[in-house]
Every structure is written in C-alpha cells, then in structure tokens.
Amino acid sequence: MPLPEHENQPTDAGDLAMEITSIQPRLYGFILKRIADRELTLEVLQRTNLVLCRKANEFQKGSSFTAWAFTVAKFQIMAWRKDQGRNRLVFTEDVHELLDRTTASEIESVDRRIPILKSCINKLRDEDRELIQQRYRDGESVETLAQRLKKSIDAMGMRLLRIRKRLRDCVQINLKQEARHEH
C-alpha cells in the first residue's frame, strides 16, 4: 500500500520554512549588532539562511529554534569576518568580543522588550508613531522620508534619534517596574 505523501518527507519542510521566515527580523537584529552595517548584514543573513535550510535536519525538534539559528548565525559571522578585508569591518576583533553575550541572555533581553515596546509605541505622539511606522513597518529610508516631509536628511535623522531615545527611556522604566514586581 502506498504511504500517504507526507510520511515520505524526512522533515516537515513547510514548518521549517515558516520558522526560518518568521525568525528573519530576529536574525537580522542579531547580526546587525555585530556587523553594524545594513548591507553587509543582509549578506551574512543570506548565508545564514542558506546554512539553516541545508542543515535543517540537524535541528532537534522541541529545542529552541531561535537559539539554534543564532548559533548558526554566530558561526557565519565569524567565518564572514575572517573572509573580509579589514576595510569592510566596522568592529575590530577586541570590540567584537566585548560586545558578545550568551545567546540565551540576548534572546531573553529582546523577548522581554517586544511587548513593552509595543505599548511604548502606542504612547508616542501621533506624528512620531507614524514616522516610526513608515521607517520600520514600511521599510522606508531616511532619504525617502526626508523628501516626502520636505526636511533635510540630517533633520530627519535627528527626529528619529529623539524618538529612539524616548522609546529607550520608556522601555527602561517598564523593565525596571517588571523587575520590581518579580521580587
């Protein structure tokens, strides 16, 4: 009797594809932290995706997919750094090491921030929230935003800097409150 089609699949490819897709923003952030350049980050992200797909069979079901993916990314960043000429690297080796944390603590730090950040975004002034949405949700560049709002690129950068600081302060306060409640 022929087996149902799905039983022939060694791995649930569809699920993994979805996992990999949904983890893209986290991977992007994780790599960007260590490379500090968007274009180069996308390059390493692509390499990481390739390895994640190819090594999918090595992922142990039930363990943290994020942790596994970050470990793969870490290796890819190391390999990538080795391949690069010094002029493409923002961070020197010593700073790169100083910035390193355990994968678990990094995951936890960002996990905790997501719900808090959502409420902080809601507390922003309307025009600031819209700007953050255009910048992040729509992925628009500072140049595009400056052009549309008829501001200089520098002025637009300053506005985004101020909003990021406001969000940072809001997240800080809420994280402290959470910590107080836990004790």
Added chain:
Amino acid sequence: MSTENASIKEVERLVSQMLDRQLSEEQATRLNALLRDSEDARQCYLELLDNHEALCTIYPGEVFETGLDIDEPIDDSSNEVPAASKFPWLPWISAAAAILTLILVVSLNFTNNAEKSLANTGTLSADTVARLIAAVDADWKDANHEPGSSLSTGEYSLTQGTAELEFHDGARVSLRGPASFELRSEGHLHVYSGKLVARIPEDALGFAVTTPQSEVVDLGTEFGLDVVENGRTDVHVIDGLVEVYERVSSRSAAGSTDGVQIGEGEARRFESEGGFRWVDIPFFSRQQILEDRHYGELGLSLLRGNVRLNDHVGKRHLKTTTANQSYIEVIPEKAATELEADTDVTIAKPGFYKRFGPSGGTIPAGTKVDSFLLHFRSVDGEPVRGVIKFDRPILGLICEQNELMVTDGLTGLEDVVFPNQAGGFRGLEPHSRQQIGKGSNIKNAGMSPDEVTLSQDLTTIRMSVNVVPDQGVDQMRVLVQSKD
C-alpha cells in the same frame, strides 16, 4: 556635562545614524573606539540594538525590503525606478558584481542529496577554493551542485552541460561536460578529461591548470583546453600568452624542462606518448571549444545562475510546477514575428524593478521580434536567481498576466497550453506597491519580492524570483530584436 555622559550621547547619535544607514567610515571608526573604551558605551549600544531588534520584529518591513538599493522613492504611476541618479552601478558590469552577494541561492532542499552536497561543498569551510556561479543544462555525477554553492578541494564529474566556476583568487573557468576534474587549491585546477575555457584576471596571475600530460601556466589571459583521457591535451590561446610545461611526474630523466610559449590565436596539441611532443593545430574560439553553439545561435549567454534550455516543450509541460532543482527554464518561442499591432510590455526601459504592473511601455506595430519564455522552477519556496545576456537589444519584458496572455497568441509556441486558468496568478509579483513587504501571503512573506534589473544597454537581465509551487506560475516573456 561629564565626558562619560558626552561619549554616551555620541554613541546614541552614531547608533541612530548607523540604523538609518547614514554612518560614514570615519564615524564607524569612532563608534568602534568609543565602544572599546567604555563599558557604559557598550551597554548603551546593546540596549539600543536590542530595541531595534524588537522593533524590527514588530514591524519587519525594514528586514524584508532586501534588494540592491531600494532607497529610491517608488512612484505608483509607473513601474520604473529611474536608473540614472541612484544607480551608479549601472551599466552592467558593476551590477554583476553586486549580484555576487545576491546569488547565494536560499535552498530549501531537505533531501539527503543536499546534505551530501553540503558535506562536499561546505559553504564556508576553510578548504573551499571556488564557487559555482553558473550552470547551463548541467548534471553532476553523484551530486547536486547548485549555482551559488562553494566548492571544496576534491574531485568532480560533470556528466553534461556547462558549469562556470569562479576561483577564490579570481580565475573564472567554464567547463563543458562530460568533464572530470579535481580542485586542488584556489590557484590549481587539475583536469583528467573534458573541455574548458579559463579567463584569468591580472591579480590571479600564476593560476595553473594541469592535465595528465601537461602543466599550463597562465601569463594573464584567456585560454581553452581540450583534454582527452590518457591521450592528449589541446591548448588554444584566446587572449594573451600561456606557457605549457611537461608534467613533472611524466617528465623523463632526459626530458627538457623548458616551457613552450603559445601566443594569441595559436593552438597546439600535446601528445602523451613518445616524450613531450607537440604539433600546431587549427585555433578554436571560446564558443567552438565549449560547443555552446546552440546558445550561440540563439544569441544568448548565461552569466550567473542555473539555466536549462528546453526546445522540445510538450503540450502540457508549462502546467507542471514540480521540480527537483531550482533553475530558469529558457524556452525559445517564435522567431522573426512581425508585430501587427502595438504591443504592451511590462518593462521596456533600463532600471531596477520590483513591481510588475501593466503598461510599462509599448513595442510599435511592424517591429520584428524573437520571443523567449522564461519559466522559473524551484523546489519548495526558494528564490531562483540568474543573469542572462542577449547579443541584441531587448525590446520588452512581459511579466504581467494579461500582457502574457495577449502575447501567447502572437509570439508563443503553438500547441502548448499556457497556464492562464491556473487559479493563481501568472507572471511576476508584486503588481503594486501595496503588496510589498506586508507579509499578507506566503509569497510576500518570503525573503524578498521578485526583482528584475534590465541593463542600461538593454541586453542583460538580472532576475531574482520567489517561486512558491502551487501558488501561481512564475513566467516572463522576453522579446528581443529579431536577428532577421
């Protein structure tokens, strides 16, 4: 304000500029120095970057907007992104360089075969010496090497088709199957049998190709080899100068160690028996050596990616969506069709496109065109990428459903069922700005929207197409100026 406080403020500013892609090289150096000097600065950096990661998770638009350069404002009234201002990388040569980073094909191939080929190609392991950058109708013995993958030292057997390798030191070698060869280092290729053409840039000088009979040391040039197993080696010098030596291992005690120089437009045959002997033979061009006559006749060449030419298309062939490998199927359609009416195309001008709505331009009635249908095939959900060049101007690219349907009857093959009632869409996605990056369906939630670049001189197309089987058919028709 304390100095510590001042440097934290500086970190905040530099981080914000970095996130907005406004960080200059000097500023990058400064950021590095600040982070080196102070733990507080590092805490500040990580805090801001953790927030950024969280923000990207809430709003992933920034992440999925991948591509070459997407800063240009996109005007909804036209598909075209102006090529001149923000795209100094056009003309094509530098665009092809940018593709280096994009060609890494994201593969969702979970078969054992892929695992095996990974073991063999080990994406970034220390002993990779070359990268497979293009494949035409290529099949490998006991392996499945996809364009974009790295190749380690070791033996390879190309049973048919053409494969183009780029060695890490810059040498580019096109091999024609059947060919059997060994990658020995990033500057050394050993060929047991087969045909190849090697192009060596100046900084890869000293790249060596050895065969059982001879050692060809390149002196900055392009040359072709035809190696017959246990037989002879033919050397054709297409450009520059090469030196051929007798192989050390086969050198007899009394044998000469002097090299033989061969100049441009010359060819010599080196025999394996009776010592190190050679005769002059007629010179062959690159096309003659690689025997890509068929492609030559069609006037197209592949620069990157995986292409299969299909000129025997069955009636229902275009309706099948399954594939066990990712490739662009190139289907030659009618040649020398004179258009009876003005014909709408999706893209007619040079530029970088990621939206494919109707009315990108018109080819006037009376124009004579040759037509090619590109059909993008893939295993589960991986983008298919490639760069194809024609030897005559491209008049229009058609990747919008209705325009495809209209031209099916004009320039498409007869007796072929086109997938117009496929339930899904046909062509390339997205068709409008609203579909970009919103993640509303699986196709757009993938790595990137479909992207097409048409070169300034209208001869070359770069493609990156997300294929999701069972969700429509990814096709593009290319109309080029007819040869006749």
